[in-house]
Amino acid sequence: MMNIHGLTKTLAxxxxxxxxxxxxxxxxxxxxxxxxxxxxxxxxxxxxxxxQPSPRSSTLxxxxxxxxxxxxxxxxxxxxxxxxxxxxxxxxxxxxxCMLSRxxxxxxxxxxxxxxxxxxxAQKAGLMSKLNPRNSKKNPKLRYGEKKFNNxxxxxxxxxx
Amino acid sequence: MSAYERVKQWNTFARIWHIYDxxxxxxxxxxxxxxxxxxxxxxxxxxxxxxxxxxxxxxxSRHIALPGYEWKKRAYFHxxxxxxxxxxxxxxxxxxxxxxxxxxxxxxxxxxxxxSKFGLMARLHIFPDEEIPEELLKNVTSQxxxxxxxxxxxxxxxxxxxxxxxxxxxYPNDYILK
Ligand SMILES: [Zn+2]
Numbered sequence: 001m002m003n004i005h006g007l008t009k010t011l012a013x014x015x016x017x018x019x020x021x022x023x024x025x026x027x028x029x030x031x032x033x034x035x036x037x038x039x040x041x042x043x044x045x046x047x048x049x050x051x052q053p054s055p056r057s058s059t060l061x062x063x064x065x066x067x068x069x070x071x072x073x074x075x076x077x078x079x080x081x082x083x084x085x086x087x088x089x090x091x092x093x094x095x096x097x098c099m100l101s102r103x104x105x106x107x108x109x110x111x112x113x114x115x116x117x118x119x120x121x122a123q124k125a126g127l128m129s130k131l132n133p134r135n136s137k138k139n140p141k142l143r144y145g146e147k148k149f150n151n152x153x154x155x156x157x158x159x160x161x
Numbered sequence: 162m163s164a165y166e167r168v169k170q171w172n173t174f175a176r177i178w179h180i181y182d183x184x185x186x187x188x189x190x191x192x193x194x195x196x197x198x199x200x201x202x203x204x205x206x207x208x209x210x211x212x213x214x215x216x217x218x219x220x221x222s223r224h225i226a227l228p229g230y231e232w233k234k235r236a237y238f239h240x241x242x243x244x245x246x247x248x249x250x251x252x253x254x255x256x257x258x259x260x261x262x263x264x265x266x267x268x269x270x271x272x273x274x275x276x277s278k279f280g281l282m283a284r285l286h287i288f289p290d291e292e293i294p295e296e297l298l299k300n301v302t303s304q305x306x307x308x309x310x311x312x313x314x315x316x317x318x319x320x321x322x323x324x325x326x327x328x329x330x331x332y333p334n335d336y337i338l339k
Contacts (some may be wrong), residue, residue: 031337055338056328073330084312087326094339104336128315146232146253150185150224152309 056091072108074115081114083121083153086128093119097132110161121153173206177215178300184221185311187228188267194305195219196271199281216284217305218297223260223289226309227252237266260289 034049066076074081081088092100092115099116107115122128124147126140137143162170179198183191197203201213227235235252255262264287272278286297315323332338 033335033337051334054332054334054336056331059325059328060331061327061329077329079329084310086313086315087318087323088329090315090323091328091330096339104333105330106333107330125312126314127312130316146230146251149232149253149256150226151230151232152185152187152226152228152312154228 072106072111074107074111081118082155083118083125084127086122089115089119089122090128090131092116093128093131095131096134097123097128097136114158114161117158118155125151125153173204174213177303178218178297179215179303179305180218180220180298180301181305182221182307183219183264184224184307185226186308188222188225188264190308191219191225192264192267192271194308195268195285196281198305199268199284200272214281214284216286216300218286218288218293218301219264220288220291220293222264222287223256225264232256261287 032052034051037048037050039046039048061077063076069076079088083089092105094100099119102109102112105112105115119128123132126143129136129138129140132138141148181191181195195217198215198217201207201211201215204213206213232253233251236249237252237255238247238249240247250258252263265282265285268285269278269282272281
């Protein structure tokens with residue numbers, strides 16, 4: 001008997017990781033989303049693919065008083081985010097500096113628009129110059145013309161939420 | 162006159178030297194503060210005919226910050242006096258030629274109109290970088306507070322600080338990190 005419930009799901013979502021000894025052949029591309037767990041109880045062998053916890057799960061903010069609210073994560077927190085808060089803004093970026101889509105960020109359209117505007121402000125001010133495509137100028141001082149000088153942006157001029 | 166009163170009198174009429182770090186500061190907002198100290202407007206004994214202004218040393222004027230697109234929108238006008246002698250220099254072009262001029266003109270515009278400007282501007286000492294002559298620096302007894310916090314770039318944080326910072330968004334289960 002073999003429980004292949006988890007295995008078929010793994011193959012469908014093109015993620016496959018082998019941890020057991022002797023399984024070094026990958027049928028599909030590896031992305032390390034799931035871990036294959038083999039459990040043997042008597043004569044029953046259960047092979048299951050379990051989702052790995054995300055690297056952010058330990059530092060994620062969880063406020064119990066606003067957990068029931070039906071809105072996106074930023075509307076729940078209600079933070080006055082500025083373009084200089086690069087530690088927050090970089091959470092919405094890929095390693096090449098592109099904005100994550102709404103499917104991934106799970107923000108409402110207003111917050112997503114606001115975040116992408118703030119990210120572009122921070123990029124223009126040269127605060128996240130390493131989070132950029134490969135061919136871009138990493139050092140803001142080497143940019144062309146007026147772009148090489150320091151500038152800042154006023155969030156109070158943005159469209160209110 | 163007691164010793165305390167005497168020292169108070171000395172301090173009142175002494176010319177104080179202030180220092181101001183212009184790094185990431187708006188020169189036009191800073192000029193309002195600097196011009197007040199140059200004229201002595203912050204003192205209770207101020208009078209237009211009373212020569213009670215202080216000296217201000219401004220350093221890091223190369224690293225001033227302008228809001229938005231102002232580096233290319235702000236133009237400095239000059240006319241040679243001859244026909245066709247008008248010229249408009251953009252702020253970033255002026256700053257490339259001389260990194261102290263934007264700051265200097267900002268303070269000059271804040272001072273009252275008239276001939277007193279020339280005497281007052283002589284009390285302003287602007288330096289593009291952190292090198293200040295030793296004979297000026299030894300006079301300094303006071304520092305003017307910066308108007309805006311200097312922003313930190315993402316590169317200035319260590320990987321551990323970025324990792325341990327509270328996260329506002331979690332990836333969905335099926336998201337492949339890029
Ligand atoms: Zn929302």
